[in-house]
Amino acid sequence: MSLLSRLKGLLQIRRLEREVDEELRSHIEMRTQDNIAAGMPPQEARYDAQRRFGSSTLAKEDMRAMDIVGWIDTIGQNLRYAWRMLRRSRGFALVAILTLALGIGANVAIFTVVHAVLLQPLPFPHSEQLVRVYDDLRANNTHDVGMSVPELWDLQDKSGVFQDISAAWPVDANLTGGEHPDRVEFLGTSTSYFTLLGVRAQLGRVYNVQDSRPGFTEGIAISDGFWRRMFGLDPSILGRQIRLDGDLYTIIGILPPEFHNPGRSLGSEVEVFAAAGFNAAPFPTPPQRASRYLPGAIARLKPGLTVAQAQARLDAFTAQLSREFPVEYPPAANWGVRLVPIQDDLVGKVRAELLVLFGAVGCVLLIGCVNLANLLLARAAHRQREIAVRQALGAGRTRLIWQLLTESILLATVSGLVALLILAWSKSSLLSLAPANMPRLNEVSLSSGVLLFAFFVSIATGIVFGLVPAFQMVRPNQVLNLREGSGGSGTSRRQMSISRTLVASEIALSLVLLIGAGLLLRSFGQLIEVQPGFDPHGVVIAKLWLAVPNDPAEDHYGTVEKRAAFHQEVVRRVRGIPGVQAAAIGSSTTLPMDGQRFRLRFTIESQAAASESTPVAEVGSVSPGYFGVLRAPLLRGRVFSDSDDSKSQPVVLVNDSLARKYWPSGDALGEHIRIGGPRRRDGTPAPWMTIVGVVGDIKSDGLDTATAPRIFLPLSQSPTYDAVVYLRTGMDASTLGDSVRQEVQSLDPSIPVFGVRTMDAVMKDYLAQRRFALELLGIFAGVALLLASVGIYGVMAYTFSRRTNEIGIRIAMGAQRRDILKIAIGEGLVIVTIGLAAGLLGSLVLTRFLQTMLFNVKPADPLTFLALSLLLAAVTMMAGFVPAHRASRVDPMIALRHE
Amino acid sequence: MGEVLAKPKSDVLQGTLALLILKTLEHGAMHGYGITLHIQRVSSDVLRVEEGSLYPALHRMEQDGWITAEWGTSENNRRARYYRLTATGRKQLAEEEKNWARLTEAVASVLQFAQ
DSSP states (O other): OOHHHHHHHHHHHHHHHHHHHHHHHHHHHHHHHHHHHOOOHHHHHHHHHHHHHHHHHHHHHHHHHHHHHHHHHHHHHOOOHHHHHHTTHHHHHHHHHHHHHHHHHHHHHHHHIIIIIIIISSSSTTTTEEEEEEEEEETTOOOOOOOOOHHHHHHHHTSEEEEEEEEEEEEEEEEEEESSSSSEEEEEETHHHHHTTOOSEEEEOOOGGGGGGGBSSEEEOOHHHHHHHHHHHHHHGGGHHHHHHHHEEEEEEEEOOTTOOOOSSSSSOOEEEEOOOSSSSTSSSOOOOOOOOOOOOOEETTOOHHHHHHHHHHHHHHHHHHHHHHTTOOOOTEEEEEEHHHHHHHHHHHHHHHHHHHHHHHHHHHHHHHHHHHHHHHHHHHHHHHHHHHHTTTTHHHHHHHHHHHHOOOOOOOHHHHHHHHHHHHHHHHHSSSOOOSSSSGGOOOOOHHHHHHHHHHHHHHHHHHHHHHHHHHHHHHHHHHHHHTOOOOHHHHHHHHHHHHHHHHHHHHHHHHHHHHHHHHHHHHHHHHHHSSSOOTEEEEEEEOOOSSSGGGHHHHHHHHHHHEEEHHHHHTTTTTTTEEEEOOOOOGGGGGGGEEEEEEETTTOOHHTTTTTEEEEEEEOOHHHHHHHHHHEEEOOOOTTTTTTTEEEEEEEEHHHHHOOOSOOOOEEEEEEESSBTTSBBOOEEEEEEEEOOOOTTTTTOOOOOOOOEEETTTSSSSSSEEEEESSSHHHHHHHHHHHHHHOOOOOOEEEEEEEEEHHHHHHHHHHHHHHHHHHHHHHHHHHHHHHHHHOOOOOOOHTTHHHHHHHHTTTHHHHHHHHHHHHHHHHHHHHHHHHHHHHHHHHGGGGGGGGGOOTOOOHHHHHHHHHHHHHHHHHHHHHHHHHHTOOOOOHHEEEO | OSSSSTTTTTTHHHHHHHHHHHHHHTTTEEEEHHHHHHHHHHHSOOOOHHHHHHHHHHHEEEEEESSEEEEETTTTTTTEEEEEEHHHHHHHHHHHHHHHHHHHHHHHHHHHHHO
16 A cells, blocks of 8 residues: 555544544534423433443543553553663663763752752741841941841831841850860840741740840750750750859750751851840840841741832831931931841852852753763664664654653663662762851752652653654654665765764853853962961961850959950960960951951041941951961051050051051051940940051951951950960961860860861861862863763764775875875864854853852953863864874775775 | 344344334435434334444445435534435335335234244
């Protein structure tokens, strides 16, 4: 039967089916009408009409069921066949599975992090209502200046946008009563904290608004980690009293292990949660509106209120407060309150980075797919005959394409499984590669969402790399292939052009990745070139905390003199430790790269106009040796001396940035400034302080940010409860830590020494996040480069192996080897050039997304673009040259006989 | 015989259904539904033609050339397929009627003999 008549028959059957259908339908309609006319309800009338056809409709259903059974049967057959094919070509299967497992594994790994960090909502009920509340001085573009207690109360009671708001105030606390004093991470909150978050205790209870006291509430909640660390999960712990900073607290509840404070802490996970009313000792009373010692708050918005709506209402509210209290909120400062969704606040900084990595790893998988597609195309030659035979025996085109796709999907699925196994097995070591300060890292897991992603990526991968080869292999005019045998240049021409396109796209993708990695590398280079303004090498730090008891009468360090004496004595003693060359001590805000800031407004005596807009500076207290230990240069004047004490004239040092900003042409030396308002807490007038020196800028807030104006106070005049000991030494941190602890505790046995590490380690941690992104992207780009080289090598080698005959003829006809090489290189050059052009274009578009991760480098940095294009061109041309060279050296006699 | 159950295997009944259809169409073209109604009405509800049997029978008869079909419009303005006797069909009808008469006669004589 000819194709035409078969087609006609097919068409006729179709028409007949349609006619029968219509006839039966019209019959049913007529019967239904008559039934209704005879008084049947319409529903029943139709049912009766249909029921009379009963057996025939059933027959139709049977046909459909047969279809599904047949379909499943086909899939089964396809799978069995695919399995046999893969087993028969184990080498190919192994290469494919390794490539894909790598690609899929990397994708799943990055997705696991993206899922945990970015996609999953925070584990709190209605977490979209949770916001972080910051105070800003918008005129100076100064963010996060801290919140005062009256502001907290106003936001709670009068703003009308919050269901609840709670202070979140991370501080150090000293745990005493055990063998050694221990430092704990302590969070001072409002009593509403847990209600606001919707968190219950796993044992006992958490505090709530009914527990409110003006000072600290006695009942505290502890973290699961603290329960484990200090009490070995002892279930009878409830009601136990512990002494923190000299005060007794009662443990009333243990928080669930999965609970983490959604916000900043000082050094580790929060261990102790305590509520305070901030309206009695140890807090300054009555609370001052201008005393912003709370580092902000967390809050839950009223239901139905979006963040934007709430922000608009708050803007109106703060404007009104500013009019009400013009002294505390000078119009020139433009004070305001800013809401940030809590999820953005936690992970906003890493979002861009993770998405870039996710995109990059997707590119790697795509490149892997392209390589495999090429491999499949090359194999197609061997399978051409098999396919042609099956087609001639009546296998449909769709069926054959599905057959081939089943093979690639099977490969990809097996690879996905291998990838998952490897990931599950190496999860903890992989996670340790991520920087420790990556938020929400503890929530990373191979959850069902991740498994689903892995499944879909595997299937999609199989389709992506299998589709083109499948369509290429199963083409309508297969009769040709039967005759063709191993195949000449006829059919392969189209195939070769597909392969070339694939390789060009592979080169393009690799170039995008290389340029991305190159830009990050260049910014990292720029970053570590930045002079930090001090010499971190050979410096060891250790932290101290002088307890602040709730009852001022209990405070051993309640006066300036007592604290100053303690600090001086600590410096004197640690300087005596063998191996220590110099020692100094400063408040915790003087530790560079630590992320802790303490911003205060100040006024300049001689510049009333500038003081109107309330200039803000970061403030810290240091002992005279600080600049010497850190090797930070003094630019003008003098540093502090031991004679600058509580009895002498108040003096300050300012950094270069502050001096330049407020005395652009003149000299800051000898000028007077005042920190805070005109009066102290106790009502006495705040003193004017003399600038006695200007020191070089220390990049405390990070190498990539402009140095903020900074004021240093002498620690002996403004001694703090928190302190960092700085030691210049050749010794390592761990042995030195014990000596420092011994010296400090011989002075006061209740004071813990913690956070002992080298300044180099502090710097390393600071760079960890950037290094992480750089290293990962670098690895991805390297893999891409390798895959692209393999890809072009494969295609060139294949091209020339198929053209051996032609080359033989050319040589026999008198072509020189050089001519052959020229043709070969010319072909490679075309592919590489097209690939590079596409890659450059893509990079121009895509590197914009790197913007936030770059430092001192433009996303379209010409040097990076040029250098990496050249690198990629060189590598791929080299990969293409090898097979071309081999082809040019072929013996014409062998080549001519080659079939 | 309460119902004409024209199962493919029962040739007698099959033949009977064909006879009934041919006879019905003798007076003019009619659609499938009309045929069932006619047989039911004329036989005073004694004979009912099941739809599931009617259409296969009609299509078979069409293929045998006894009847032809064409689309037309019913009394209620509905599109329906009208069946009409062909010349062959008329001959077949005469044949079938003769057979039927012979059959009933035979059955009657057997019954009379038994009494």
